[in-house]
Amino acid sequence: MTLWLNDLAASELESLVHSLDLPRFRARQLYQWVFQKGVRDLDEMTNLPKALRQSLREAGYAVGPAAIDRVERSVDGTEKLAIRFADGAVVETVLLHMGGGKYTQCLSSQVGCAMGCAFCFTATLGFQRNLSSGEIFDQVLLARAHLAREAAGDASQRITNFVYMGMGEPLANLQNVLRSMDPLFSPDGLGYSSHRVTISTCGLVPQIKALAEAHRGVHLAISLHATTDEARSALMPVNRRYGLQALMAALREWPLEPQRRITIEYVLLRGVNDSLDDAKRLASLLKGLQVRVNLLPFNAFQNAPFEPPEDAQVLKFQKKIEDAGIWVTVRTRRGDDIHAACGQLGKHGDASDDSGDDEAVGCAADFLSGDSCER
Numbered sequence: 001m002t003l004w005l006n007d008l009a010a011s012e013l014e015s016l017v018h019s020l021d022l023p024r025f026r027a028r029q030l031y032q033w034v035f036q037k038g039v040r041d042l043d044e045m046t047n048l049p050k051a052l053r054q055s056l057r058e059a060g061y062a063v064g065p066a067a068i069d070r071v072e073r074s075v076d077g078t079e080k081l082a083i084r085f086a087d088g089a090v091v092e093t094v095l096l097h098m099g100g101g102k103y104t105q106c107l108s109s110q111v112g113c114a115m116g117c118a119f120c121f122t123a124t125l126g127f128q129r130n131l132s133s134g135e136i137f138d139q140v141l142l143a144r145a146h147l148a149r150e151a152a153g154d155a156s157q158r159i160t161n162f163v164y165m166g167m168g169e170p171l172a173n174l175q176n177v178l179r180s181m182d183p184l185f186s187p188d189g190l191g192y193s194s195h196r197v198t199i200s201t202c203g204l205v206p207q208i209k210a211l212a213e214a215h216r217g218v219h220l221a222i223s224l225h226a227t228t229d230e231a232r233s234a235l236m237p238v239n240r241r242y243g244l245q246a247l248m249a250a251l252r253e254w255p256l257e258p259q260r261r262i263t264i265e266y267v268l269l270r271g272v273n274d275s276l277d278d279a280k281r282l283a284s285l286l287k288g289l290q291v292r293v294n295l296l297p298f299n300a301f302q303n304a305p306f307e308p309p310e311d312a313q314v315l316k317f318q319k320k321i322e323d324a325g326i327w328v329t330v331r332t333r334r335g336d337d338i339h340a341a342c343g344q345l346g347k348h349g350d351a352s353d354d355s356g357d358d359e360a361v362g363c364a365a366d367f368l369s370g371d372s373c374e375r
Contacts, residue, residue, distance in 0.1 A: 006134030035183035038141035066138040101156035110168025133179035171207035221263035227281035283324035293328040
């Protein structure tokens with residue numbers, strides 16, 4: 001059985017090196033090769049003794065062989081990467097071009113999803129498995145390497161922000177999501193600020209509290225999408241277990257720094273949740289909370305039971321929220337021509353399948369506009 005080095009935390013690498021009777025600094029070197037330089041081959045770790053590399057191989061250790069299966073490019077600059085892992089499982093990650101050479105990356109946390117949200121095509125795939133911490137972080141390393149190749153040395157092309165909004169429910173895989181952030185933030189890894197990261201959830205209340213207790217300093221986004229328990233339970237089965245009252249209570253306990261806000265995501269579905277009465281109830285639900293509302297007209301997928309509202313209705317809904325004194329934006333649709341917009345990201349077939357019939361599923365590829373995650 002192969003043991004993947006990129007699934008180990010820094011402390012676990014230290015224990016591994018110690019078990020081989022080697023000095024502690026070798027663990028730091030190993031960490032940097034795996035999580036900073038993204039090296040996949042032990043023989044490329046040139047400042048590690050050959051004996052150490054051989055000992056790791058003999059003990060069954062290697063770096064997980066994740067690879068980019070396919071790249072699709074939108075006319076708006078969005079890129080969708082299909083990532084294949086050691087067992088053949090494939091997820092998608094999206095690079096949103098924010099202008100000025102800056103990209104926001106949307107990360108997947110599971111293969112498929114068990115949450116069953118009616119407006120998201122991911123739910124039709126069902127749940128296959130959680131991604132490991134190394135597999136989540138591999139999406140970052142592979143996307144950075146991809147951009148570096150495309151930019152041909154242009155240092156202005158870079159990923160500046162990350163949103164855990166891809167395939168799967170991040171908080172249903174909370175421990176691996178938290179572990180994946182360690183090399184993202186570590187100076188021996190990529191050295192990003194926690195303020196550059198947003199984690200989205202459909203409303204797993206105990207995990208929201210656990211994330212708050214972890215003190216990671218990340219942004220929180222809530223997929224709300226309805227203003228009554230009856231309507232939300234019909235759209236999002238999670239609401240049958242954690243209703244709006246429990247969810248709102250958890251948000252009121254979320255630790256917020258000054259000038260930071262919780263993001264409320266609200267997909268607008270024609271005739272379902274887009275009335276002015278819905279807008280009024282939404283404003284009432286959010287009263288007293290430091291939030292920003294992102295409105296998203298529904299992005300259609302094959303056999304979807306919903307339609308987006310008319311533009312005029314979106315504007316009326318937006319104004320009703322604004323009139324209540326709540327910061328609200330309408331998301332810019334990104335990547336819909338390559339099935340990379342919100343609710344469209346998806347399942348790839350085998351890389352050898354050139355039929356072009358790829359379905360799409362689940363990532364919030366159009367989550368950000370401007371520098372909203374850089375606060």
